[in-house]
Amino acid sequence: MELTSRSVSRTAIVSTALAAALGATLLVTTAANAATTLGGAAAQTGRYFGAAIAAGKLGDSTYVNILNREFSMVTAENEMKWDATEPNRGQFNYTNGDRVLNQALNNGKRVRGHALLWHQQQPGWAQGLSGSTLRSAAINHVTQVATHYRGKVYAWDVVNEAFADGSSGGRRDSNLQRTGNDWIEAAFRAARAADPGAKLCYNDYNTDGINAKSTGVYNMVRDFKSRGVPIDCVGLQSHLTNSPPGDYQANIQRFADLGVDVQITELDIAGSNQANGFAAVTKACLAVARCTGITVWGIRDSDSWRTGENPLLFDGSGNKKAAYTSVLNALNAGGTTVPGGDPGTTTTTTTTTTTPPDPGSGDCTASVSLNAWNGGFVATVKVAAGSSALNGWKVTTSLPSGTTVTGSWSASRSGDTGTVTWSNVDYNGSVAAGGSTEFGFQGTGSGDGLSPTCAAA
Ligand code: 9MR
Numbered sequence: 001m002e003l004t005s006r007s008v009s010r011t012a013i014v015s016t017a018l019a020a021a022l023g024a025t026l027l028v029t030t031a032a033n034a035a036t037t038l039g040g041a042a043a044q045t046g047r048y049f050g051a052a053i054a055a056g057k058l059g060d061s062t063y064v065n066i067l068n069r070e071f072s073m074v075t076a077e078n079e080m081k082w083d084a085t086e087p088n089r090g091q092f093n094y095t096n097g098d099r100v101l102n103q104a105l106n107n108g109k110r111v112r113g114h115a116l117l118w119h120q121q122q123p124g125w126a127q128g129l130s131g132s133t134l135r136s137a138a139i140n141h142v143t144q145v146a147t148h149y150r151g152k153v154y155a156w157d158v159v160n161e162a163f164a165d166g167s168s169g170g171r172r173d174s175n176l177q178r179t180g181n182d183w184i185e186a187a188f189r190a191a192r193a194a195d196p197g198a199k200l201c202y203n204d205y206n207t208d209g210i211n212a213k214s215t216g217v218y219n220m221v222r223d224f225k226s227r228g229v230p231i232d233c234v235g236l237q238s239h240l241t242n243s244p245p246g247d248y249q250a251n252i253q254r255f256a257d258l259g260v261d262v263q264i265t266e267l268d269i270a271g272s273n274q275a276n277g278f279a280a281v282t283k284a285c286l287a288v289a290r291c292t293g294i295t296v297w298g299i300r301d302s303d304s305w306r307t308g309e310n311p312l313l314f315d316g317s318g319n320k321k322a323a324y325t326s327v328l329n330a331l332n333a334g335g336t337t338v339p340g341g342d343p344g345t346t347t348t349t350t351t352t353t354t355t356p357p358d359p360g361s362g363d364c365t366a367s368v369s370l371n372a373w374n375g376g377f378v379a380t381v382k383v384a385a386g387s388s389a390l391n392g393w394k395v396t397t398s399l400p401s402g403t404t405v406t407g408s409w410s411a412s413r414s415g416d417t418g419t420v421t422w423s424n425v426d427y428n429g430s431v432a433a434g435g436s437t438e439f440g441f442q443g444t445g446s447g448d449g450l451s452p453t454c455a456a457a
Contacts (some may be wrong), residue, residue: 034332038313038324039072039109041331042293045286048073049331050112050295052266055079055096057303058103062318066299067103073154074104075112075265075295077305081121085145089125089137094148101152112265112295113153115160115203116142117187119174127175135179139190146194155199157235157265158191159184163204169216184220185229192230203235203265209245210254221258235265238281239297239306242271247406249284250442256290257380257438266297268304268311275322278313282330362386363456364431366395370447377447381411381422383454384436392429392457395422395439403445411439423457 035041042049050073057063067074078084079096086092104111117138129137146156162184164172171177184202191200202221207214217234224231234255238244245251252262264285269277285291298304302316313324369380383393397420399405405416411428414421428437 048293237266366452366454
């Protein structure tokens with residue numbers, strides 16, 4: 001058919017009408033599928049959305065209504081801690097812990113137990129103990145409390161906040177630490193024996209980005225996994241101001257790559273960028289398959305431990321804040337995006353592409369799994385030994401022009417653009433014949449076509 005100006009204009013009209021009709025249909029579909037609560041929206045992504053609650057507030061109907069409507073996971077803010085559950089040595093009190101547990105279970109929610117051992121909120125009698133007496137009292141506490149809640153909690157924060165702030169990357173000094181460096185693994189083993197069905201987590205703050213403290217935790221988790229110490233998850237508390245760190249998603253990813261789940265366990269965000277910050281946290285978790293859920297540390301601003309900072313999703317009267325809407329929208333959008341990116345204009349996808357193992361020198365092969373979005377990516381590189389063991393390895397990647405590495409883990413690198421070489425670090429140079437190890441990095445730009453090659457070093 002000859003394309004006349006008349007037929008063009010008619011076609012345009014038809015197209016516009018079609019687009020309008022389609023648009024309307026899409027809107028209706030989206031509205032029908034979008035969940036209207038945090039727990040419901042998170043469930044559509046296979047995750048939970050939880051809140052820390054206080055037994056003393058369960059008589060407040062505004063509070064309970066929001067709790068029952070919005071959240072699918074519950075943490076006792078204080079009621080399952082050592083001072084609450086074992087006020088006198090060997091005498092256990094589960095009254096308030098059970099109130100929180102039953103409120104959750106009776107309303108179809110799950111429970112994250114918090115926390116079996118911590119240097120704070122110890123009963124006075126434990127604060128006065130040391131050495132082997134404290135060790136056995138601590139392990140008995142783990143055993144008794146985890147046994148009481150056996151089969152009823154989804155996860156336990158077995159140990160809370162055991163690493164030091166600052167650049168050391170080491171353990172925090174505490175009475176528990178002074179019983180010997182193995183106190184954490186002893187606690188995890190006791191918890192597993194007492195409740196084999198609960199996921200066992202290590203939980204900490206200021207471990208949200210890649211830093212010395214989170215790397216200390218990372219090294220401990222890697223060590224536990226390599227020695228068979230039972231650990232299933234890592235909690236990033238995420239008490240934040242304005243935004244998560246830029247490498248938040250990469251940090252979540254590197255823990256996930258160790259073979260543990262990651263949970264955002266105590267989220268609250270102060271500051272004027274709060275709504276965007278909550279969206280960025282939510283999207284980062286959604287971008288990592290093993291990030292299994294998010295818990296906010298309180299319901300209304302007036303319930304928060306951060307008095308005057310208003311860091312939560314509901315105001316003091318129980319009204320939904322802008323931060324609430326931004327979390328709900330991020331959950332309903334599903335998929336992934338770049339933390340801190342502009343949710344209004346960024347179209348995002350998660351793709352996992354694995355390049356075929358390179359034929360290499362026969363010593364080793366390298367393959368890459370990519371989690372990419374518009375403008376950035378996290379690459380996880382698997383280094384596999386051939387028929388001989390490796391005692392060191394070197395991987396070379398070719399980054400497309402315009403691409404820059406912004407952070408990396410489990411390897412040392414030669415640069416951040418162009419051809420980058422990656423060498424093993426002290427703990428992952430030895431790879432058994434037929435075995436493998438992984439390192440990873442985050443970058444801006446495109447992660448396509450990295451074509452890693454591997455050689456023994
Ligand atoms: O929110 C809790 C507050 O009510 C307690 O007074 C405080 C005691 O130290 O603990 C708060 O919860 C903490 C959590 O158990 C561990 N991470 C930090 C939390 C905020 O301080």
